[in-house]
Amino acid sequence: MDAEVQATPTTPTVREAGEFAVVAAVTARLPQSALVLLGPGDDAAVVRAPDGRVVVTTDVLVEGVHFRRDWSSALEVGRKAAAQNLADVAAMGAVPTSVVVGLAAPADLPVAWAESLADGLRTECAVVSVSVVGGDMTRAGQVVISVTALGDLEGRDPVTRSGARPGDLVVVAGRLGRSAAGLALHLRGDAGLLQRHAELAAAHRVPAPPYAAGPALARAGASALLDTSDGLLQDLGHVARGSGVRLELDAAALEDDVRALAACAEELGEDPWAWVLGGGEDHALAGCVPAGTALPPGVRVVGRVVAGSPEVVVPGVARPGSTGWDSYR
Numbered sequence: 001m002d003a004e005v006q007a008t009p010t011t012p013t014v015r016e017a018g019e020f021a022v023v024a025a026v027t028a029r030l031p032q033s034a035l036v037l038l039g040p041g042d043d044a045a046v047v048r049a050p051d052g053r054v055v056v057t058t059d060v061l062v063e064g065v066h067f068r069r070d071w072s073s074a075l076e077v078g079r080k081a082a083a084q085n086l087a088d089v090a091a092m093g094a095v096p097t098s099v100v101v102g103l104a105a106p107a108d109l110p111v112a113w114a115e116s117l118a119d120g121l122r123t124e125c126a127v128v129s130v131s132v133v134g135g136d137m138t139r140a141g142q143v144v145i146s147v148t149a150l151g152d153l154e155g156r157d158p159v160t161r162s163g164a165r166p167g168d169l170v171v172v173a174g175r176l177g178r179s180a181a182g183l184a185l186h187l188r189g190d191a192g193l194l195q196r197h198a199e200l201a202a203a204h205r206v207p208a209p210p211y212a213a214g215p216a217l218a219r220a221g222a223s224a225l226l227d228t229s230d231g232l233l234q235d236l237g238h239v240a241r242g243s244g245v246r247l248e249l250d251a252a253a254l255e256d257d258v259r260a261l262a263a264c265a266e267e268l269g270e271d272p273w274a275w276v277l278g279g280g281e282d283h284a285l286a287g288c289v290p291a292g293t294a295l296p297p298g299v300r301v302v303g304r305v306v307a308g309s310p311e312v313v314v315p316g317v318a319r320p321g322s323t324g325w326d327s328y329r
């Protein structure tokens with residue numbers, strides 16, 4: 001895929017090319033999945049809704065807030081923008097069916113950047129066999145990407161944040177803290193550090209949500225589910241409050257994640273527990289299942305649900321300074 005991006009000939013800016021030429025160039029890179037009855041090119045797209053109900057979610061990514069063009073390639077930004085939304089669909093226990101993308105861009109953005117963004121969106125969508133069925137393009141002072149993903153419940157009830165009950169187990173699919181470690185590396189901006197911990201830096205630029213675990217947990221009877229976008233403690237806090245239960249996490253069950261970050265944390269003089277418990281953007285899936293549930297592949301138990309004040313605690317581990325991301329703090 002990188003070779004494909006580099007092979008893109010030098011292109012003009014979006015101002016020089018004009019909106020409609022850029023939209024044509026972008027949509028040409030977005031082949032349609034079998035779920036799409038009418039793709040880009042008309043006033044709206046038409047997508048199958050096999051279940052008859054439609055799951056819909058949207059997230060906005062703003063240059064300087066969610067990504068930096070000097071840290072991430074356009075392809076990586078596209079992958080991350082799609083992943084963040086596809087993870088929200090999975091977190092409902094649904095399978096994605098299609099994605100719509102709004103792109104606001106400065107006039108001097110190279111057309112090649114918009115094309116590579118489309119390549120990244122297409123690439124991540126292909127992981128779950130869906131396509132980008134349409135979008136919008138307009139001018140702005142910085143790059144803003146607004147992604148909407150649609151999903152299908154396959155006849156199941158949605159898995160919300162409010163169904164956890166005392167006696168359930170807390171479960172996680174996917175790794176924790178890697179994106180926060182990668183963010184810390186990028187913030188230092190030291191080339192040697194970035195090279196030594198290239199995998200963690202890459203995990204920040206392109207998360208790898210465990211998409212299949214969402215529907216699999218729903219099929220297994222999960223009582224609550226969400227994706228970790230802001231930080232495990234903050235995100236599970238929504239489950240605790242939504243369900244009116246207390247979540248007790250088991251530090252030993254999180255030690256693998258901490259260990260995987262230890263060398264990087266040591267070199268940066270930071271606390272790997274803070275990344276695992278308070279770091280966002282891994283888009284792991286976290287939730288609850290009744291005790292005795294057969295766990296789908298890649299899902300592990302990290303704690304238990306008890307009656308009590310609705311909060312998330314990790315006995316034996318100091319609470320990190322930040323339990324998660326708040327866009328305004």
Ligand SMILES: Nc1ncnc2c1ncn2[C@@H]1O[C@H](COP(=O)(O)OP(=O)(O)O)[C@@H](O)[C@H]1O
Pocket residue numbers: 058059088229230
């Ligand atoms: N500007 C908004 N208008 C309406 N609903 C919103 C807005 N921003 C967030 N929400 C809703 O609030 C809930 C929490 O949002 P958010 O924290 O962004 O969820 P997530 O982390 O899964 O993306 C979601 O159900 C979302 O749809």
Ligand SMILES: Cc1ncc(C[n+]2csc(CCOP(=O)(O)OP(=O)(O)O)c2C)c(N)n1
Pocket residue numbers: 059060064065066067068084183229230279280281325327
């Ligand atoms: C340049 C830059 N600075 C900081 C961050 C860290 N960061 C930005 S948004 C965010 C949390 C997730 O974003 P949000 O808009 O809250 O997504 P949602 O929870 O709605 O999925 C984090 C950890 C980043 N990704 N890039």
Ligand SMILES: [Mg+2]
Pocket residue numbers: 058059
């Ligand atoms: Mg959101």
Ligand SMILES: [Mg+2]
Pocket residue numbers: 087088091226227228229
């Ligand atoms: Mg979410």
Ligand SMILES: [Mg+2]
Pocket residue numbers: 229230325
């Ligand atoms: Mg958030």
